[in-house]
Amino acid sequence: MSDKLSLIFKKALTSKIFKNREILRPDYIPDELPHRDEQITKLAEILAPALRGYRPSNVFIYGKPGTGKTAVTKYVLRRLVSEAININSIVRDIYVNCRDRCTNYSVLEGICLGLGKEVPFTGLSIPELFRRTLLALESIEGLAILILDEVDSLIKKSGDDILYQLTRTNTNLRKSKLSIIGITNDLKFMEYLDSRIRSGLGEEEILFPPYNAMELENILSKRALSAFYEGVLSSSVIPLCAALAARDYGDCRRALDLLRISGEIAERENSPIVEEKHVRMAQIESEHDKVVEGIATLPLHTKLVLIAIYLIEKSKKNVTITTGEVYNVYKNLCKKISFDFVTQRRVSDLINELDTLGLINSKLISMGRYGRTKIIKLAVEERSLKEALKDDVRLQSIISQLTDL
DNA sequence: CCTCCACAGGAAGCGCAGGAGT
DNA sequence: ACTCCTGCGCTTCCTGTGGAGG
Numbered sequence: 057m058s059d060k061l062s063l064i065f066k067k068a069l070t071s072k073i074f075k076n077r078e079i080l081r082p083d084y085i086p087d088e089l090p091h092r093d094e095q096i097t098k099l100a101e102i103l104a105p106a107l108r109g110y111r112p113s114n115v116f117i118y119g120k121p122g123t124g125k126t127a128v129t130k131y132v133l134r135r136l137v138s139e140a141i142n143i144n145s146i147v148r149d150i151y152v153n154c155r156d157r158c159t160n161y162s163v164l165e166g167i168c169l170g171l172g173k174e175v176p177f178t179g180l181s182i183p184e185l186f187r188r189t190l191l192a193l194e195s196i197e198g199l200a201i202l203i204l205d206e207v208d209s210l211i212k213k214s215g216d217d218i219l220y221q222l223t224r225t226n227t228n229l230r231k232s233k234l235s236i237i238g239i240t241n242d243l244k245f246m247e248y249l250d251s252r253i254r255s256g257l258g259e260e261e262i263l264f265p266p267y268n269a270m271e272l273e274n275i276l277s278k279r280a281l282s283a284f285y286e287g288v289l290s291s292s293v294i295p296l297c298a299a300l301a302a303r304d305y306g307d308c309r310r311a312l313d314l315l316r317i318s319g320e321i322a323e324r325e326n327s328p329i330v331e332e333k334h335v336r337m338a339q340i341e342s343e344h345d346k347v348v349e350g351i352a353t354l355p356l357h358t359k360l361v362l363i364a365i366y367l368i369e370k371s372k373k374n375v376t377i378t379t380g381e382v383y384n385v386y387k388n389l390c391k392k393i394s395f396d397f398v399t400q401r402r403v404s405d406l407i408n409e410l411d412t413l414g415l416i417n418s419k420l421i422s423m424g425r426y427g428r429t430k431i432i433k434l435a436v437e438e439r440s441l442k443e444a445l446k447d448d449v450r451l452q453s454i455i456s457q458l459t460d461l
Numbered sequence: 462c463c464t465c466c467a468c469a470g471g472a473a474g475c476g477c478a479g480g481a482g483t
Numbered sequence: 484a485c486t487c488c489t490g491c492g493c494t495t496c497c498t499g500t501g502g503a504g505g
Contacts, residue, residue: 161489179480181488355492379468399494404469420469424503427467 072285073323073330079283080316082309085127085134090278091271092124095262099132102260103235106147106199107140111233114223114257118240119264122307125239126205128264133201146198154210160218163210164189167202171195186221190228197231208242216253223256266306272298275308276315284319290331293318297335314338347436350413351444357398359445360389361406362434363454365416366441369434378429379404393453407432 071077078084089096103112117125133149140147150170157166161178164185168175173192175185193200202222204210211219225234238257267275276294297318301311317338322330351362364385368377383400390397398406407430410416417435422428434441445451 159490176480178478178489179482179487181481184481184488357492398492400468401470401495402493405493408470420501422468422501422503423466424501425464425466425505426503427465428499428501429466429468 067323071323072328073288073319074283075285076283077316077319079279080312080319082312085130086279088278089124089128089131090275091267092128092264095124095128095264096132098260098262099128100136103132103136103201106136106201106235107143107145109145109199111199111226112201112235113259114236114238115260115262116238116240116258117262117264118243120243120266120305120307121241122301122305122309122311123264123266124308125264129203129205129237129239133203136201146196148196148198148200149203150200151203151205153205154208155206158209158213160210160214161185163204163218168192170202171200182218190225193225193229193232193234195232199233199235201235201237203237203239205239206241207238208240219257220253223253267302267308268306269295269298269302272301272306272308272311276311279312280315283316284330288319288322288329290329292332293330293335296332300335300339313342317342344437344440347415347440348444350415351436351441352447356395356448356450357402358406358409359448359451360395361386361403362410362415362441363445363451364389365410365432365434366438376431377433378431379407380429382407382432389454393450395450 079086099115099117102115105112117129119125130151137147137149148171150167152163152166152170154163157163160182161180164182165175165177167189168185171192173188173195175188180188204219207219219238222234222236236257273295276298280289280294294315297311297314300314301307304310314335318330318334321337321341322334325334327334351359354362361382364382365377367389368381368385379400383403386403387397407416407418411418415434415436417433418430420428420430442455445455448455
């Protein structure tokens with residue numbers, strides 16, 4: 057065993073494929089961002105007044121996932137901050153991802169942390185926390201640029217109150233100034249924003265269009281140059297990764313993932329080069345992994361609802377599944393493992409959550425006389441489901457039932 | 462044209478966890 | 484020790500609704 061392990065470790069140390077695989081990670085920010093010149097220039101022009109001590113306009117950035125919004129923003133900010141240091145002017149950047157921090161409390165906590173001020177992660181009232189945030193801002197005696205990434209999830213979960221207050225902070229600041237950059241994947245987000253916030257946050261707007269296949273190819277080639285050893289990529293690999301990702305709305309993150317996983321698969325297979333078949337395998341594997349991970353981290357009742365849908369789909373072919381049916385089967389599952397079941401209202405929410413996660417597809421339909429309901433379809437493969445559930449001890453007794461079918 | 466099914470989904474509120482301040 | 488704060492998962496109660504069948 058120890059020989060086997062040392063072999064694995066040794067192999068990892070002496071990769072013949074990757075020169076530096078970190079370069080392919082989605083959070084890696086390269087020195088050069090191809091095909092985003094227009095956006096970089098525009099953002100830089102908006103933020104440039106910061107260097108002369110003025111407060112730049114708030115910016116609203118929108119575009120589909122993987123179009124370089126976060127990378128461009130961080131890139132420009134990094135340059136701006138280092139430029140500011142050179143000329144002794146104080147510019148601080150604060151990055152808060154609102155998907156991880158989607159409550160008012162947590163966003164303010166994030167801002168404080170970004171400014172180096174520790175606050176308790178619960179216990180304070182919002183006004184008190186806001187007061188501390190102001191103090192933290194005031195203490196830098198310069199300009200703070202706040203990046204609120206995926207800001208739509210904050211609004212959807214906790215409303216626009218904090219955002220409104222933040223856009224108005226400058227009236228309460230004496231020694232410091234605050235500019236806000238809001239980033240969102242949701243193109244319709246601006247429409248359902250309150251008009252006072254829209255005008256406050258969207259003083260300037262920048263749109264990030266999706267990359268096309270050619271552009272993706274170009275980006276991948278540049279990164280591959282420093283990520284892979286020379287000659288290990290067969291010529292069709294990059295075009296294929298680019299084409300597959302371009303089909304997924306020009307998502308660059310996806311393209312980079314595919315390329316990285318392809319390399320990892322080739323490495324595991326001891327193949328000296330990365331070939332087209334590795335990309336195909338990477339595509340299947342990354343999808344599968346994502347789904348398994350997604351299901352495995354689901355709360356118990358959500359898992360049970362998913363199992364219920366699976367069981368119904370298995371037992372009767374090509375018949376529509378409704379919320380009511382799912383609820384009944386779910387209730388029986390709960391009884392079987394002696395767990396309390398939640399209400400139908402709650403299950404309705406859980407079904408929506410599964411839908412947003414892409415694990416099921418649901419559609420609201422009306423059956424006239426026979427009511428109005430959702431029709432539900434499983435969107436994951438059987439093997440992914442089984443693999444994701446197999447380690448949950450609470451579900452053991454019903455999992456044997458799954459495999460019988 | 463009206464009815465009425467089988468839900469969707471909004472609003473309010475509860476109990477708990479995990480904390481702060483006094 | 485006590486009160487007060489927020490977030491979270493959940494319940495209870497509620498109003499709203501597309502369209503087949505009468």
